[in-house]
Amino acid sequence: MAAIHSKPQLIKTLGSVPSRFGAPRKPTSLRCSAARPLHPRSYSITLLPGDGIGPEVVSVAKDILSVVGAHEGIEFFYNEMPMGGAALDAVGVPLPEETLAAAKQSDAVLLGAIGGYKWDGNEKPLKPETGLLQLRAGLGVFANLRPATVWPQLVDSSTLKKEVAEGVDLIVIRELTGGIYFGEPRGFGTNDKGEDFGFNTEIYSTFEIDRIARVAFEIARKRQSKLCSVDKANVLEASMLWRKRVNEIASEYSDVQLSHMYVDNAAMQLIRDPRQFDTIVTNNIFGDILSDEASIITGSIGMLPSASVSESGPGLFEPIHGSAPDIAGQDKANPLATVLSAAMLLRYGLGEENAARRIEAAVIETLNKGFRTSDIHSSGMVLVGCKRMGEEVLKSVDSQKPIVAVS
Numbered sequence: 324m325a326a327i328h329s330k331p332q333l334i335k336t337l338g339s340v341p342s343r344f345g346a347p348r349k350p351t352s353l354r355c356s357a358a359r360p361l362h363p364r365s366y367s368i369t370l371l372p373g374d375g376i377g378p379e380v381v382s383v384a385k386d387i388l389s390v391v392g393a394h395e396g397i398e399f400f401y402n403e404m405p406m407g408g409a410a411l412d413a414v415g416v417p418l419p420e421e422t423l424a425a426a427k428q429s430d431a432v433l434l435g436a437i438g439g440y441k442w443d444g445n446e447k448p449l450k451p452e453t454g455l456l457q458l459r460a461g462l463g464v465f466a467n468l469r470p471a472t473v474w475p476q477l478v479d480s481s482t483l484k485k486e487v488a489e490g491v492d493l494i495v496i497r498e499l500t501g502g503i504y505f506g507e508p509r510g511f512g513t514n515d516k517g518e519d520f521g522f523n524t525e526i527y528s529t530f531e532i533d534r535i536a537r538v539a540f541e542i543a544r545k546r547q548s549k550l551c552s553v554d555k556a557n558v559l560e561a562s563m564l565w566r567k568r569v570n571e572i573a574s575e576y577s578d579v580q581l582s583h584m585y586v587d588n589a590a591m592q593l594i595r596d597p598r599q600f601d602t603i604v605t606n607n608i609f610g611d612i613l614s615d616e617a618s619i620i621t622g623s624i625g626m627l628p629s630a631s632v633s634e635s636g637p638g639l640f641e642p643i644h645g646s647a648p649d650i651a652g653q654d655k656a657n658p659l660a661t662v663l664s665a666a667m668l669l670r671y672g673l674g675e676e677n678a679a680r681r682i683e684a685a686v687i688e689t690l691n692k693g694f695r696t697s698d699i700h701s702s703g704m705v706l707v708g709c710k711r712m713g714e715e716v717l718k719s720v721d722s723q724k725p726i727v728a729v730s
C-alpha cells in the first residue's frame with residue numbers, strides 16, 4: 324500500500340503509546356529514530372491553495388509543516404500551482420495540465436478549497452468542481468478517508484448530547500471511484516406505458532473491493548484494530564460480493580476485529596452510539612452519506628480534515644469545507660481543518676507518524692489554551708483570526724518535547 328506509506332522506512336513496533344486524548348492506544352508501528360538517515364528526509368509537496376479561504380488556510384498549514392519538518396529532520400520542497408477558479412481566471416481551465424503533472428510527480432498534494440460565486444454560472448467543464456474531479460481521477464485516488472473526531476474542548480458544538488458525543492474518534496473510509504456513481508449502464512429511458520425513467524448501476528468487482536478493504540484494514544490496524552464494514556448485503560448483490568471479499572481479505576489481518584453492519588442500521592447507530600465505531604469501510608454512495616453524517620456529530624466544519632489515497636502515487640489531502648466566499652479575505656477562516664489535513668498527509672501520505680502527532684498535539688494545546696476562530700468560539704474563549712490561530716499552533720509546536728521517545 325505505497326500511498327499509505329509512500330516512502331521506504333524502517334519500522335519498529337512499540338508498546339502502548341498515548342492517543343491524541345491521552346488514553347493508551349493499541350501497539351502502533353512507528354518510525355525508528357535511531358535508524359534515521361544522516362541527511363534529512365525530503366519530500367516534494369504540491370500546494371493547491373485554490374479559491375476563497377483556500378490560500379489563507381494553506382499558507383498557515385504550509386508554515387506549520389515546515390516548522391514540524393525542522394523539528395523532525397524532514398525537508399519539504401513546495402510547488403504551488405493554480406487550481407479551480409484561480410486557474411480558470413489564469414488559463415481558462417479548472418485543472419491545467421501543468422498542475423496535474425506537478426501533482427502526479429510530487430510525494431503528496433495539499434489542497435485548500437475551490438469554487439465561488441464568480442464561477443457558479445459556468446458550464447460544467449468550466450466549473451471549479453470539475454477540476455477537483457479531474458484531479459482525483461488523474462491521481463487515481465480510490466479511498467477517501469474522513470475522520471470524525473469530537474474534540475473534548477469543542478464537545479458542546481456537537482448536535483448530539485454531550486454524553487453521546489464525548490470521546491467520538493472514528494474514521495470513515497469510503498470507496499471513491501466505483502459503485503453506483505460510475506456504474507454502467509446508466510441513463511434515461513421510456514417504458515411501455517410511455518413513462519420516463521432514470522436508472523443507475525451499483526457494481527463492484529473483486530479487485531475494487533479487495534483494494535479498499537486492504538486500505539481499511541491497514542488503517543484500522545494503526546488505530547484501535549476494529550473495522551466495521553457497512554453494506555446492504557441482505558438486498559444488493561454488489562453488497563453480497565462486498566461482504567464476501569471483505570471476509571476473505573480479513574484472513575490477512577487476523578489482528579483486526581471485523582464486524583459487518585447494514586447501512587440503515589449504521590446510519591442509526593452513528594447517532595445513537597457513535598463511540599462504538601473506530602474504523603468504518605463502505606462503498607461510494609453509503610460512504611458519501613455516512614461520512615457527512617459522522618462529520619456533523621463533531622459540530623464544526625472548520626476542524627475536519629480528509630485524505631484521498633491510491634495504492635501507489637501521491638495522495639490528496641484537503642479540508643472537507645469549501646471556499647467559504649462569505650468570509651474569504653477577512654482573516655476569519657479556521658485553518659485547523661487544513662492543518663489537520665497536513666497531519667493526515669504526514670501519517671497516511673508519507674508515513675511520518677511522529678510529525679503527524681506533533682501537529683495534532685499542537686492543535687490540542689492551542690485549543691486547551693482557549694484560542695478559537697469565530698466558527699468554534701464560545702464565551703470565555705480568546706477570539707482569534709486565521710493567521711493568529713496559525714501562530715499559536717506554531718508556538719505550541721515549538722514548545723513541544725519529542726512526542727514519542729523512540730530509541
Ligand SMILES: NC(=O)c1ccc[n+]([C@@H]2O[C@H](COP(=O)([O-])OP(=O)(O)OC[C@H]3O[C@@H](n4cnc5c(N)ncnc54)[C@H](O)[C@@H]3O)[C@@H](O)[C@H]2O)c1
Nearest residue numbers: 436437438439625643644645646647648649650656657698
Ligand atoms: N472541496 C472543495 O473545495 C469544496 C467543498 C465544498 C464546497 N466547495 C465550494 O465552496 C463554495 C462555497 O460552498 P458552501 O458555502 O456550500 O460551503 P463552505 O464549506 O464553503 O461554507 C459553508 C459555511 O461554513 C463556513 N466555513 C467553511 N469553512 C470554514 C472555515 N474553515 N472556517 C470558518 N468557517 C468556515 C462558511 O463561512 C459558510 O458559512 C462553493 O463554490 C462550493 O462549490 C468546495
